[in-house]
Amino acid sequence: MRIPFVKMHGLGNDFVVLDGRVDAVPDVDAALAAALADRHTGIGCDQLIRLSPCEGADFRMQIFNADGSEVEACGNATRAVGLLHGAPATILTLGGLLQSTPTADGIAVDMGVPRFDWEVIPLAYAMDTLTMPVGWEHLDAPTAVNVGNPHVIFFVRDTDAEDLARLGPIIETDPLFPARINVNVATILDRQNIRLRVWERGAGLTRACGTGACATAIGAMRRGLVDRRVTVHLPGGPLVIDWSADAPGAPGRITMTGPATEAFRGTFELSDYQ
Structure with a gap:
C-alpha cells in the first residue's frame, strides 16, 4: 500500500505531511512516526504531521516529533499546512484551535493566548x-x-x-x-x-x-x-x-507571521515502516 506525502518546511524546520483531509491516510503511532522521521532509513523530518477531517474546524492536525512523541502545537507546521490548504483555516490541535491566514508576507497564524501559571x-x-x-x-x-x-x-x-x-x-x-x-x-x-x-x-x-x-x-x-x-x-x-x-x-492573542515552503511530494510503501 503506497501512501502519498508532502515534504514541507518553515525556515528549515521540516515536516512530512500525511494529508488525510480528503483521502484516507493510516493512523500514526510513535513507531511509525519515528521510522518515517529517521533521516537515514526513512523520509527524514523534524516532525511528522497527519491531517484529517474533524468537526468544529476545517481539519485536525496531529504533530509527532522525530522521537515519535505526540505534541500539542507547532507554529512552523501550522504555517506549512496553512500554505497547503491555500485559504484561511481553523485547525484543531492538541493545544487547541489555531487560525492560519495567507498574507503577502507568508502565512499568519493566530497562536492563541499565552499562559504563565x-x-x-x-x-x-x-x-x-x-x-x-x-x-x-x-x-x-x-x-x-x-x-x-x-x-x-x-x-x-x-x-x-x-x-x-x-x-x-x-x-x-x-x-x-x-x-x-x-x-x-x-x-x-x-x-x-x-x-x-x-x-x-x-x-x-x-x-x-x-x-x-x-x-x-x-x-x-x-x-x-x-x-x-x-x-x-x-x-x-x-x-x-x-x-x-x-x-x-x-x-x-499572539500572531506569528512568516514563510512556509513545499519542497516535494512522493509516496512510500507502508509495509516498509511497520
Whole structure:
C-alpha cells in the first residue's frame, strides 16, 4: 500500500505531511512516526504531521516529533499546512484551535493566548514563572511560557556561544518539567529584534521553532525588554511576532507571521515502516 506525502518546511524546520483531509491516510503511532522521521532509513523530518477531517474546524492536525512523541502545537507546521490548504483555516490541535491566514508576507497564524501559571507550563511545583529561581550551570533565572506547548527561555549575552546541544537535553528532561520542556536561549539585539536558538523537546536542535519564537518574544515583552511587535531571528530565518493586547476582537492573542515552503511530494510503501 503506497501512501502519498508532502515534504514541507518553515525556515528549515521540516515536516512530512500525511494529508488525510480528503483521502484516507493510516493512523500514526510513535513507531511509525519515528521510522518515517529517521533521516537515514526513512523520509527524514523534524516532525511528522497527519491531517484529517474533524468537526468544529476545517481539519485536525496531529504533530509527532522525530522521537515519535505526540505534541500539542507547532507554529512552523501550522504555517506549512496553512500554505497547503491555500485559504484561511481553523485547525484543531492538541493545544487547541489555531487560525492560519495567507498574507503577502507568508502565512499568519493566530497562536492563541499565552499562559504563565506554573501548573499549566507545567512545573513540578509552584514558583514565579517570570523569573524562575532555578539554573543549570551558568544558565539561570529563566522565564517560562506555555503557547500550546511548554517553553523555558534564557536571555543570554550571545546565544551562538551557548552549548545548547549539551545543555538542552539536560534541561528538557529535568524533573522540574513533568511533561519535558522546549529550551530557548535568546539574545536581545534591540527593542524590535531578538536572536534565538531552540532545543526542541523530542526533536533536538532545529533551524526554526515557531512556538519557541512566540514564547521567547512573549517572555521578553513581559520583562519589558522589547516592544509588542518583534522580529525573532532563528538560524533558518526570521519570524514576526505580534502580541498586541488591544488587538481588535482578540485581546492578548499572539500572531506569528512568516514563510512556509513545499519542497516535494512522493509516496512510500507502508509495509516498509511497520
